[in-house]
Amino acid sequence: MRKLLVGGNWKQNGTVKFAHDFSQNVLNKAKFDANKVEVVVSPSTLHLLTAKQALQNHIQVSAQNISQYKNGAYTGELSAEMLNDAGIHWTILGHSERRHVFGESDKVVGEKVKHALAHNLKVIACIGEKLDERESGKTQVVNERQLNAIRELVNDWSNVVIAYEPVWAIGTGKTASPEQAQEVHDQLRQWLKSNVSADAANATRILYGGSVTEKNADELIAKRDVDGFLVGGAALKEGFLDIIRAANDAKK
Numbered sequence: 001m002r003k004l005l006v007g008g009n010w011k012q013n014g015t016v017k018f019a020h021d022f023s024q025n026v027l028n029k030a031k032f033d034a035n036k037v038e039v040v041v042s043p044s045t046l047h048l049l050t051a052k053q054a055l056q057n058h059i060q061v062s063a064q065n066i067s068q069y070k071n072g073a074y075t076g077e078l079s080a081e082m083l084n085d086a087g088i089h090w091t092i093l094g095h096s097e098r099r100h101v102f103g104e105s106d107k108v109v110g111e112k113v114k115h116a117l118a119h120n121l122k123v124i125a126c127i128g129e130k131l132d133e134r135e136s137g138k139t140q141v142v143n144e145r146q147l148n149a150i151r152e153l154v155n156d157w158s159n160v161v162i163a164y165e166p167v168w169a170i171g172t173g174k175t176a177s178p179e180q181a182q183e184v185h186d187q188l189r190q191w192l193k194s195n196v197s198a199d200a201a202n203a204t205r206i207l208y209g210g211s212v213t214e215k216n217a218d219e220l221i222a223k224r225d226v227d228g229f230l231v232g233g234a235a236l237k238e239g240f241l242d243i244i245r246a247a248n249d250a251k252k
């Protein structure tokens, strides 16, 4: 049985006050069995420690990105060492906005995942196809290409969570249907089985992300291979609590 994971990616949003107050609200109101569901909130770098303090370690915090390099002359970057020092154990990597707005290649994402794992961080590794890629039947090819770039550098996937986030569903209100999500998650699990190990295929959490809200969370989480969510816009609102509830109530 895989522990479900609900991640909230705040992206480039929030204030110090929001990070404190909203985190406290989540801590006080989110109802979930910690044996069944893990909640990870990912504020901007500036707000990580405020959120961490407010969440009192009951709910984990995650960076949204790190550098692939050790501490040094890399202006504007955040290192794995800095997260370790701050007691932060998670990072998102390879988010589609990193890939498509900031030009991170599959290779760079692979290097970042390797570097993060080597520094004992847990990684939410994001993959997903663009609309034209889906429409031209390349969904599986694109997802596997992105995973292969990680696989070339990473053998042990025990601290990796995969987030399948079709780019066409991110921030658009167009959620993948539960069937579309299940179809891809199943392909990803088969990929893990063939390319990593049967154990990794059984144990690795595969999250869905892309316009998840409290309205569609129940039917998405009901699918066999959907092990949770990476939530963007709805993670900044009260509905995030309902998404956590949906995971907690899922019959799996």
Ligand SMILES: O=C[C@H](O)COP(=O)(O)O
Pocket: 009, 095, 165, 169, 170, 171, 172, 173, 209, 210, 211, 212, 230, 231, 232, 233, 234
């Ligand atoms: O990391 C989260 C995803 O980009 C989803 O964002 P969204 O829920 O706003 O579509």
